[in-house]
Amino acid sequence: MNAAQMVRGTPRHWHWRHLLLAPHRLGFFMAMVVLASAALWWAAVQLQRSGAGFQLPFGMSPSLVHAAVMTFGFFPLFFSGFLFTAGPKWLDVPPPPARALAPALLAQLAGWLLWLAGSHLHVAIAAIGLALARLGLCHITSRFWGLIAASAAPDRVHAKAVGAALLVGCASLAGVTIATLAGADASARLFVHTGLWGFVVVVYLTVANRMIPFFTSSATQMARRWGPEWVLWLMLGAAGFEVAAAWAEPWLGGLAAWQILRGVLELGAGAAVVALGIAWGLVQSLRIRLLAMLHLGLLWLGLALLLSGASQLLGWFTQAPVLPLAALHALTMGCLGSLMLAMVTRVSCGHSGRPLVADNLVWGLFWLLQAATLLRIAGAMPGGSTQTLLTATALVWTLVMLTWAIRYGSWYGRPRADGRPG
Numbered sequence: 505m506n507a508a509q510m511v512r513g514t515p516r517h518w519h520w521r522h523l524l525l526a527p528h529r530l531g532f533f534m535a536m537v538v539l540a541s542a543a544l545w546w547a548a549v550q551l552q553r554s555g556a557g558f559q560l561p562f563g564m565s566p567s568l569v570h571a572a573v574m575t576f577g578f579f580p581l582f583f584s585g586f587l588f589t590a591g592p593k594w595l596d597v598p599p600p601p602a603r604a605l606a607p608a609l610l611a612q613l614a615g616w617l618l619w620l621a622g623s624h625l626h627v628a629i630a631a632i633g634l635a636l637a638r639l640g641l642c643h644i645t646s647r648f649w650g651l652i653a654a655s656a657a658p659d660r661v662h663a664k665a666v667g668a669a670l671l672v673g674c675a676s677l678a679g680v681t682i683a684t685l686a687g688a689d690a691s692a693r694l695f696v697h698t699g700l701w702g703f704v705v706v707v708y709l710t711v712a713n714r715m716i717p718f719f720t721s722s723a724t725q726m727a728r729r730w731g732p733e734w735v736l737w738l739m740l741g742a743a744g745f746e747v748a749a750a751w752a753e754p755w756l757g758g759l760a761a762w763q764i765l766r767g768v769l770e771l772g773a774g775a776a777v778v779a780l781g782i783a784w785g786l787v788q789s790l791r792i793r794l795l796a797m798l799h800l801g802l803l804w805l806g807l808a809l810l811l812s813g814a815s816q817l818l819g820w821f822t823q824a825p826v827l828p829l830a831a832l833h834a835l836t837m838g839c840l841g842s843l844m845l846a847m848v849t850r851v852s853c854g855h856s857g858r859p860l861v862a863d864n865l866v867w868g869l870f871w872l873l874q875a876a877t878l879l880r881i882a883g884a885m886p887g888g889s890t891q892t893l894l895t896a897t898a899l900v901w902t903l904v905m906l907t908w909a910i911r912y913g914s915w916y917g918r919p920r921a922d923g924r925p926g
Contacts, residue, residue: 526602550895588600634680637677697746842874875900
């Protein structure tokens with residue numbers, strides 16, 4: 505049964521069968537479920553810590569649970585929806601049907617819900633959740649590499665970079681699982697960090713290198729279709745350095761020369777990303793909301809690297825850690841969160857037969873996300889009212905993500921607004 509036949513044979517109101525009309529529908533919907541669940545769970549944790557919520561039992565570190573689900577939970581599901589929609593066009597191969605991807609995506613959805621539940625029940629339940637999620641991610645990785653192998657397209661650089669990042673994600677998630685079962689939280693966090701920079705950030709940077717200049721040139725009449733290849737390797741080199749630096753930190757972290765070197769390199773990388781954003785049309789994009797969201801998300805990456813570099817140099821000067829969580833959340837909430845909001849909104853609009861615009865609701869949610877990011881950075885500063893700011897951040901994040909998930913989750917289960925298949 506093809507997509508057009510499915511549209512004719514299913515109701516016009518929300519129905520789960522509509523999720524099988526296209527890969528992005530199924531992947532994005534499941535990502536929204538994990539995103540909303542993780543946001544509500546983290547808000548409950550912060551309310552409990554502030555003395556205003558239910559007292560929940562914990563069988564493992566809530567911070568580790570939060571870090572893992574925010575890195576490996578919803579991002580790979582969004583990636584799956586995007587990569588099996590745009591990827592076949594990059595590679596000039598037929599896209600797989602959503603039904604063929606459903607078992608792998610369901611495994612990830614079930615796995616991450618088990619991970620959250622297991623944090624309160626038993627570490628073994630949480631580990632089973634991680635194993636399920638990894639199984640689903642490995643299947644998606646295998647299918648994507650199958651598309652690459654079947655392609656005769658002359659330019660497969662971006663697809664191969666994404667495929668390599670998916671392999672890093674599978675390996676990192678395996679490391680988190682083993683470390684969690686062993687009770688080695690520090691090792692688990694190291695694998696989460698590896699997955700963040702070596703998997704999630706690499707996918708984002710690769711897609712950004714291909715898509716942001718293309719979107720900008722289409723809307724502003726700039727000449728370049730996508731970023732030059734040397735820019736891609738420069739950005740991926742910065743991500744690789746962050747992975748290597750994390751693994752080197754136990755041996756080199758106390759050395760002044762290492763802190764200075766890392767700080768200078770991160771400051772340089774941050775300045776280069778900011779300059780790149782300007783070259784890609786940051787100023788020109790500000791009058792077009794969806795483009796502005798993309799460019800400001802990329803700007804947060806530069807700011808995150810600048811904050812990390814400043815943290816290293818200040819740490820060397822004061823002989824104490826300074827601002828590391830500020831840099832982390834500038835990356836995760838500011839950069840990845842903003843790009844997620846922009847890219848998923850754009851794909852959802854374009855593939856639902858609606859105008860490619862960020863309406864007032866999405867535009868307002870984007871700026872609330874910026875406010876939440878600033879609150880979280882303020883909470884990482886020395887001397888701040890940390891728990892109050894953390895709770896406020898979690899509540900604003902939850903408001904943004906729940907509203908966004910309900911809006912677009914309602915689209916994925918309905919036929920296209922223009923009556924076309926897909």
